[in-house]
Amino acid sequence: MRIAELSRRTAVPVPTIKYYVREGLVPRGELTSRNQATYDERHERRIRLVRALIDIGGLSIATTRDLLGQLDNPEASVDSLLGRTMLNLNPSRERVDDETRADAAARVQKLVHSRGWRIDAHDPTFDVLIDLVAAMRALGEDDLLEILDTYAExxxxxxxxxxxxxxxxxxxxSIIDGAVVGTVLGGSMLLALRRLAHIDASGRVFRPES
Amino acid sequence: MRIAELSRRTAVPVPTIKYYVREGLVPRGELTSRNQATYDERHERRIRLVRALIDIGGLSIATTRDLLGQLDNPEASVDSLLGRTMLNLNPSRERVDDETRADAAARVQKLVHSRGWRIDAHDPTFDVLIDLVAAMRALGEDDLLEILDTYAExxxxxxxxxxxxxxxxxxxxSIIDGAVVGTVLGGSMLLALRRLAHIDASGRVFRPES
Structure with missing residues (x-):
C-alpha cells in the first residue's frame, strides 16, 4: 500500500509516519520508483505499536527506538527482552551518602535472596531498586520499606x-511483541490498578461510614 | 538558616533552590531584610522531597508542583491524595474506535465489580485503565488481558x-508525606521488582538448564 493508505488505516498523519521512519522507529518501505515506496501489514502493525508505546505507555522517542532496536535484533533473547526496563528513571546516586547506599544495597540483596530469584548481580535493575530504597531512607521514610516483602511477592x-x-x-x-506490550502497557495497568485499590482501601480506612 | 547553609545540607545548588522557590515547589523563606531570607528544617525537608520526586520518581516539574500543591492545601483529604496519579500518561482516546473502547470499559467495570472495590465511577483512573485495555485490544494482544485478575489481586x-x-x-x-513518597517511589519499586521477577521467571522458562 501507499503511505496515504497506511496513514488512513492507522490514523497517523503522513508527516508523522515519515518522522518515525527517519527516527528508525518504523522500517523504510520498499522503493517502487525513485520517489515512491510501498508498505505492508508489518508497517501498519509497527506504527500501531509505536503509537501505543509513546501515547499510552508514555515512552520517549529514544526509549522506544532502543526497545524496538531490540525487537529488530535477531540476536535478542526473549528473557533479556522481558527483563528490559521501561522505568524512565534518572539514576542520581550522588544525592545519597555511601553508608545509606550500602545499607540499601544490603536490603535489596537480602530481599532477592529470600525470594530465591536467580539474577545476574550486575543487572542494572538492582541499581534502580537500590536507588529507590536509598532515596526512601534519605527522606527518613524507613518505615515505608516494610512494604518490600509484600511488593516482591x-x-x-x-x-x-x-x-x-x-x-x-x-x-x-509474537512472543517478543507480547513481551514488549505486556511490559510497557502492563506496567501502567499495574500502577492504575494499584491506584484504584488505594482509593478503595483508603475509603474503607478513612471514611468507613460511607 | 541562610540559603547557603540550606544548599550545603541538601547538596542542591543555590540557583536550583531559587528556581524551585520561583516555580512554587518550595515555600519562600522568611524575609529578615530586604534582600535576605531565612529557612528552616521544613524547607530542607521539602527540598529533599522535591529531589526525590523529580530525580528518582521521574516526575516533571509541573506534576511535582501539582502534587505538592495538594500537600499544601489544607482541604486535601488523605484518601484523595493516596489515590492521586503519578502515571504520567497522555490520554489519547481518539486512536481507538468506539466499539473497542466500550468493550474495554465493560471489561474494566466487570473487574472492579468482581473485586468489590468502591470507587466513584467518574474517577479519572478508570479512563486511564480503559485506555490501556483498549490499546491492547487495538494491537490485537487480547490474550494478554488474561493477566488482569491476577494484577488486580x-x-x-x-x-x-x-x-x-x-x-x-x-x-x-507525616501520613500525607508517606502517601506521596509511597505512591511515587513505591510505584517505581513495584515496577523494578516486577522486572527482577520477570528476569528470574524467564530464566527458568527459557534457560532451565542454567
Whole structure:
C-alpha cells in the first residue's frame, strides 16, 4: 500500500509516519520508483505499536527506538527482552551518602535472596531498586520499606502470569511483541490498578461510614 | 538558616533552590531584610522531597508542583491524595474506535465489580485503565488481558500494606508525606521488582538448564 493508505488505516498523519521512519522507529518501505515506496501489514502493525508505546505507555522517542532496536535484533533473547526496563528513571546516586547506599544495597540483596530469584548481580535493575530504597531512607521514610516483602511477592505473581500468557504463543515474533506490550502497557495497568485499590482501601480506612 | 547553609545540607545548588522557590515547589523563606531570607528544617525537608520526586520518581516539574500543591492545601483529604496519579500518561482516546473502547470499559467495570472495590465511577483512573485495555485490544494482544485478575489481586495486596504502614503514623502531615513518597517511589519499586521477577521467571522458562 501507499503511505496515504497506511496513514488512513492507522490514523497517523503522513508527516508523522515519515518522522518515525527517519527516527528508525518504523522500517523504510520498499522503493517502487525513485520517489515512491510501498508498505505492508508489518508497517501498519509497527506504527500501531509505536503509537501505543509513546501515547499510552508514555515512552520517549529514544526509549522506544532502543526497545524496538531490540525487537529488530535477531540476536535478542526473549528473557533479556522481558527483563528490559521501561522505568524512565534518572539514576542520581550522588544525592545519597555511601553508608545509606550500602545499607540499601544490603536490603535489596537480602530481599532477592529470600525470594530465591536467580539474577545476574550486575543487572542494572538492582541499581534502580537500590536507588529507590536509598532515596526512601534519605527522606527518613524507613518505615515505608516494610512494604518490600509484600511488593516482591506481588511482583512474583504478576511475573508468573505474564510468562504463562506469553509462553502460550507459538512463534517467536509474537512472543517478543507480547513481551514488549505486556511490559510497557502492563506496567501502567499495574500502577492504575494499584491506584484504584488505594482509593478503595483508603475509603474503607478513612471514611468507613460511607 | 541562610540559603547557603540550606544548599550545603541538601547538596542542591543555590540557583536550583531559587528556581524551585520561583516555580512554587518550595515555600519562600522568611524575609529578615530586604534582600535576605531565612529557612528552616521544613524547607530542607521539602527540598529533599522535591529531589526525590523529580530525580528518582521521574516526575516533571509541573506534576511535582501539582502534587505538592495538594500537600499544601489544607482541604486535601488523605484518601484523595493516596489515590492521586503519578502515571504520567497522555490520554489519547481518539486512536481507538468506539466499539473497542466500550468493550474495554465493560471489561474494566466487570473487574472492579468482581473485586468489590468502591470507587466513584467518574474517577479519572478508570479512563486511564480503559485506555490501556483498549490499546491492547487495538494491537490485537487480547490474550494478554488474561493477566488482569491476577494484577488486580496483586494491586489489592500492595494497597493493603501501603495503607497499613502509612496509617500507623501519628500526625496527618507525616501520613500525607508517606502517601506521596509511597505512591511515587513505591510505584517505581513495584515496577523494578516486577522486572527482577520477570528476569528470574524467564530464566527458568527459557534457560532451565542454567
Amino acid at each position: 506481588a511482583a512474583e505473581k504478576v511475573a508468573a502470569i505474564d510468562l504463562a500468557v506469553v509462553s502460550r504463543r507459538k512463534d517467536l515474533e | 496483586a494491586a489489592e495486596k500492595v494497597a493493603a500494606i501501603d495503607l497499613a504502614v502509612v496509617s500507623r503514623r501519628k500526625d496527618l502531615e
